[in-house]
Amino acid sequence: MVGYRPEGIEDTLDERTQAADGRPGAPVELPRLGLVGWLRWMWRQLTSMRVALLLLMLLAVAAVPGSVLPQRPQDPARVAEYLADHPDLGPWLDRVGAFDVYASVWFSAIYLLLFISLVGCIVPRTRAHLGALRARPPRTPRRFDRFPAQGGWTTSQSPGDVAGAARAALRGRLRWLPRYRVDVREEGPGVTVSAERGYLRETGNLAFHLALVGLLISVGTGQFLHYRGQAIVLEGRGFANAVVDYDTFESGAGFDPSSLVPFSLTLDAFTAEFDPQTLASRYFRADVTVRDPDGAERAESIRVNHPLTAGGAKVYLQGNGYAPEVTVRDAAGEVAFSGAVPFLPQDEVYTSRGVIKVPDVSAGPQIGMIAFLLPTAEELLPGQWRSTHPLPRDPLMVITVYSGDLGLDDGVPQNVYELDQSGLEQSVDAGGAPVTLYLRPGETVALPDGLGELTYAATPRFVALDLRHDPTLLFVLVFALTALTGLAVSLFTPRRRVWLRAVPGPDGRTVVTAAALARGDDVGLQAELDSVVAQVAGPDPGADDDAPPGADAPPHPQQHDRHQDAGTRPEGSR
Amino acid sequence: MTTAQLGDLSTGMVWAAATVYTIALVAYTLDLARMVDRLPAARVAAAGVRSGGRATGTLVADRGDRDGATAAGGLGAGAGRVPGTAPGVGAPGRRRSKARGIARSTTTLGLVLHVVAVVARGFAAGRAPWANMYEFTLVGTLVAVVVLLAVLRRRDLPFLGVVVTGFAVLALAAGLLVFFIQADGVQPALDSYWLVIHVGVAITSTGVFTVACATSVLQLLRDSRGRGSTALAGRGWRWLEAVPRPTELEALSFRLNAVGFVLWTFTLIAGAIWAEHAWGRYWGWDPKEVWTFVIWVVYAAYLHARTTRGWGGRRAAWFVLVGYACVLANFTLVNMFFDGKHSYSGL
Numbered sequence: 001m002v003g004y005r006p007e008g009i010e011d012t013l014d015e016r017t018q019a020a021d022g023r024p025g026a027p028v029e030l031p032r033l034g035l036v037g038w039l040r041w042m043w044r045q046l047t048s049m050r051v052a053l054l055l056l057m058l059l060a061v062a063a064v065p066g067s068v069l070p071q072r073p074q075d076p077a078r079v080a081e082y083l084a085d086h087p088d089l090g091p092w093l094d095r096v097g098a099f100d101v102y103a104s105v106w107f108s109a110i111y112l113l114l115f116i117s118l119v120g121c122i123v124p125r126t127r128a129h130l131g132a133l134r135a136r137p138p139r140t141p142r143r144f145d146r147f148p149a150q151g152g153w154t155t156s157q158s159p160g161d162v163a164g165a166a167r168a169a170l171r172g173r174l175r176w177l178p179r180y181r182v183d184v185r186e187e188g189p190g191v192t193v194s195a196e197r198g199y200l201r202e203t204g205n206l207a208f209h210l211a212l213v214g215l216l217i218s219v220g221t222g223q224f225l226h227y228r229g230q231a232i233v234l235e236g237r238g239f240a241n242a243v244v245d246y247d248t249f250e251s252g253a254g255f256d257p258s259s260l261v262p263f264s265l266t267l268d269a270f271t272a273e274f275d276p277q278t279l280a281s282r283y284f285r286a287d288v289t290v291r292d293p294d295g296a297e298r299a300e301s302i303r304v305n306h307p308l309t310a311g312g313a314k315v316y317l318q319g320n321g322y323a324p325e326v327t328v329r330d331a332a333g334e335v336a337f338s339g340a341v342p343f344l345p346q347d348e349v350y351t352s353r354g355v356i357k358v359p360d361v362s363a364g365p366q367i368g369m370i371a372f373l374l375p376t377a378e379e380l381l382p383g384q385w386r387s388t389h390p391l392p393r394d395p396l397m398v399i400t401v402y403s404g405d406l407g408l409d410d411g412v413p414q415n416v417y418e419l420d421q422s423g424l425e426q427s428v429d430a431g432g433a434p435v436t437l438y439l440r441p442g443e444t445v446a447l448p449d450g451l452g453e454l455t456y457a458a459t460p461r462f463v464a465l466d467l468r469h470d471p472t473l474l475f476v477l478v479f480a481l482t483a484l485t486g487l488a489v490s491l492f493t494p495r496r497r498v499w500l501r502a503v504p505g506p507d508g509r510t511v512v513t514a515a516a517l518a519r520g521d522d523v524g525l526q527a528e529l530d531s532v533v534a535q536v537a538g539p540d541p542g543a544d545d546d547a548p549p550g551a552d553a554p555p556h557p558q559q560h561d562r563h564q565d566a567g568t569r570p571e572g573s574r
Numbered sequence: 575m576t577t578a579q580l581g582d583l584s585t586g587m588v589w590a591a592a593t594v595y596t597i598a599l600v601a602y603t604l605d606l607a608r609m610v611d612r613l614p615a616a617r618v619a620a621a622g623v624r625s626g627g628r629a630t631g632t633l634v635a636d637r638g639d640r641d642g643a644t645a646a647g648g649l650g651a652g653a654g655r656v657p658g659t660a661p662g663v664g665a666p667g668r669r670r671s672k673a674r675g676i677a678r679s680t681t682t683l684g685l686v687l688h689v690v691a692v693v694a695r696g697f698a699a700g701r702a703p704w705a706n707m708y709e710f711t712l713v714g715t716l717v718a719v720v721v722l723l724a725v726l727r728r729r730d731l732p733f734l735g736v737v738v739t740g741f742a743v744l745a746l747a748a749g750l751l752v753f754f755i756q757a758d759g760v761q762p763a764l765d766s767y768w769l770v771i772h773v774g775v776a777i778t779s780t781g782v783f784t785v786a787c788a789t790s791v792l793q794l795l796r797d798s799r800g801r802g803s804t805a806l807a808g809r810g811w812r813w814l815e816a817v818p819r820p821t822e823l824e825a826l827s828f829r830l831n832a833v834g835f836v837l838w839t840f841t842l843i844a845g846a847i848w849a850e851h852a853w854g855r856y857w858g859w860d861p862k863e864v865w866t867f868v869i870w871v872v873y874a875a876y877l878h879a880r881t882t883r884g885w886g887g888r889r890a891a892w893f894v895l896v897g898y899a900c901v902l903a904n905f906t907l908v909n910m911f912f913d914g915k916h917s918y919s920g921l
């Protein structure tokens with residue numbers, strides 16, 4: 001706190017911050033110097049603490065809408081839904097980037113300005129700090145009476161001996177890592193000692209801010225070089241690490257597709273366990289065989305929280321479900337479709353929804369079906385089914401049928417999990433109610449309107465795998481941990497200055513006075529000064545008039561402790 | 575004992591702890607009232623502490639008069655002594671009060687019951703007991719009470735006791751009545767030691783932020799009364815004169831917030847590492863991540879405000895309130911109303 005400063009002391013620990021904060025006159029003085037002046041003025045504003053503060057608050061505010069509005073990178077479907085629900089407001093929000101806040105111009109502008117400000121702030125501070133590391137501790141002030149921590153005693157030692165003892169006590173036992181930097185100066189007949197500790201505070205602070213810059217650069221580089229792909233893999237099937245083999249693939253501008261390591265992977269088995277009572281999922285494991293490019297094979301397993309590493313990428317188990325195996329024969333009796341169709345689980349008991357599209361019919365219209373899979377089916381009321389368990393104990397497929405034009409030919413990529421009903425007509429019975437087909441594995445049913453027939457053969461599982469490669473992960477981690485360490489060091493290292501003055505007194509004894517000052521609030525300041533005083537003065541500095549000459553032996557540890565207790569705690573504060 | 579019995583034991587203990595905290599709340603309130611009754615006497619006692627001086631310091635500065643000056647001038651005139659060394663009225667040993675004794679012992683008893691509840695819950699569920707909102711509430715309150723007791727060992731701040739035990743009672747009641755779910759295992763994504771690390775530290779820092787925020791509230795009230803605010807001029811607010819000066823409260827709040835902020839930074843990093851393991855990306859702007867980030871930035875702004883000229887003291891304290899409001903929003907609104915990957919509230 002700025003207010004915490006004994007009056008009359010020019011030399012404070014706050015100088016540097018204040019220089020960074022309110023450079024004299026900067027905020028009020030209007031520039032008169034043309035372009036260069038303007039630029040310099042803007043730069044000063046930008047690197048002032050006040051603007052950094054403003055930008056930080058702006059950043060916090062700007063981040064919020066992204067948690068309220070659906071975001072395109074995370075959930076494009078919900079964005080589309082929002083746009084449909086809000087035809088007036090939606091397009092406006094879209095125009096200002098509200099559906100992709102974290103890539104929007106304004107959000108980027110805020111954090112880039114913040115980081116420019118940060119750099120503009122730490123470069124001079126680093127320079128100043130390097131200078132301070134080599135400088136001598138500040139001169140001893142003339143008067144001690146306004147300092148927050150004080151002490152003093154008289155002794156028969158000479159001022160020079162007191163200074164020597166003080167130097168030793170302040171520097172501490174470790175020669176190569178002195179606690180205090182100490183400077184002894186002659187002052188008339190007396191001697192003064194000035195000492196300073198806590199340079200690590202600024203070091204930590206700079207490390208923290210620099211690490212943030214490193215973090216931003218690493219994250220940006222990662223964006224540039226990364227790739228990520230998703231693949232749905234059926235039990236017993238495999239997949240190869242090539243761009244074409246992914247269901248979705250996305251990469252940074254700096255990614256080179258030929259850099260993909262051509263390993264392949266087969267899903268041998270998938271295990272799922274559920275809580276017997278609540279049916280909540282408890283355990284998922286995908287057993288896979290990985291084939292490296294050199295032909296070596298290894299058996300591995302992927303679990304949630306335990307990704308697999310292959311070909312420099314990490315492979316995550318992101319989802320799982322059932323992919324019923326179906327065969328559709330068209331009106332002419334030809335096999336028009338045959339394969340496993342992944343269904344998306346909708347709830348805890350794996351009620352799954354899937355879409356079967358049959359474009360390649362040899363006769364009649366194209367066929368589309370919306371199907372629900374109930375892994376363990378139970379009929380609640382006639383015609384009303386639900387699933388009671390996530391495992392396929394008694395699977396049932398419930399299907400409604402559409403025919404017409406699937407809309408696949410106009411070249412617009414379609415979501416495989418959705419049916420575009422615009423060119424389709426639903427099959428209805430004589431009474432006009434939609435036709436619903438029920439079938440269990442091994443069964444075949446005739447499709448309505450003479451469209452053909454459908455066979456449901458088996459219920460294999462699928463897993464959704466996510467592959468991701470980001471070469472900067474290690475850097476991101478290292479910078480994050482550096483920031484954390486720097487922060488802790490800078491917040492918890494006390495920054496203190498201690499001064500002693502030893503002058504010959506009228507009675508021939510040496511009068512020693514001591515004072516200490518801390519940066520900011522520091523509960524331990526008086527305790528520290530007391531301990532230094534105790535070490536320099538000997539066991540009982542308050543009343544050593546009778547101390548025998550040469551009582552400069554180190555104080556007895558126990559006495560020392562007791563003494564310190566008395567000095568640091570006001571009576572009754574425990 | 576079966577796990578179901580353990581679960582019931584835990585729930586019973588939470589009720590018991592909430593009840594005991596309620597008694598503590600009443601006792602702190604009475605103690606606060608006592609403090610006001612004794613104000614003039616307390617002043618004398620405080621003067622005694624000052625003139626008694628230190629054992630070592632032969633050159634004790636004239637702090638006594640400055641104390642009065644600051645009380646009137648508020649933070650601006652906040653030159654002063656090292657906080658905590660001679661807190662005047664704030665020295666617990668100086669004041670005897672039955673209410674205070676009851677408040678301390680009931681808080682401690684409540685804490686013991688609370689710990690038993692949390693441990694039993696952990697055994698009942700067979701995992702670290704902080705995997706859903708009910709359990710976050712349980713453990714977060716526990717941390718707040720621990721920090722309260724730690725602060726009260728050094729400072730006599732019944733107001734803090736009122737706020738924190740009041741908060742604890744409300745939070746536990748809300749936990750039991752709104753967030754409660756049976757003790758149970760966790761879904762695969764949570765089945766990780768990162769649950770212990772990331773969530774454990776997050777809850778701890780929330781507890782620390784809670785006490786820090788209460789301190790800042792006290793600081794603002796005390797400061798406003800010191801500046802002659804008419805709203806706070808009534809007799810009902812007289813107890814504010816008995817609390818430490820705003821500068822000291824600011825210092826205490828800062829120290830707590832600094833600890834909370836470092837823990838929060840750790841939470842953020844640990845969360846990113848866990849997300850990298852579980853979801854395949856360390857950062858994805860999920861609502862929970864967004865709010866964790868927002869909180870982090872607000873508290874970073876607070877630290878900057880403290881060192882910016884003209885932004886310390888009162889203004890900085892407002893940042894603490896904003897930051898803590900974000901912490902609460904992150905816990906309640908984001909868990910309950912925003913969907914994202916962090917939908918683990920169990921509701």
Ligand code: HEM
Nearest residue numbers: 020047048049052114117118121205212490491874877881
């Ligand atoms: C990404 C943006 C930034 C973040 C997250 C950030 C964060 C922090 C944090 C957490 C501290 C506390 C450390 C402490 O109190 O010792 C701090 C201190 C400080 N920051 Fe920043 N900062 C940012 C940008 C800036 C900028 C742009 C400036 C310069 C204009 C700046 C100047 C300072 C200064 C001078 C301190 C020292 C305060 C002190 O020693 O108490 N920071 N910063």
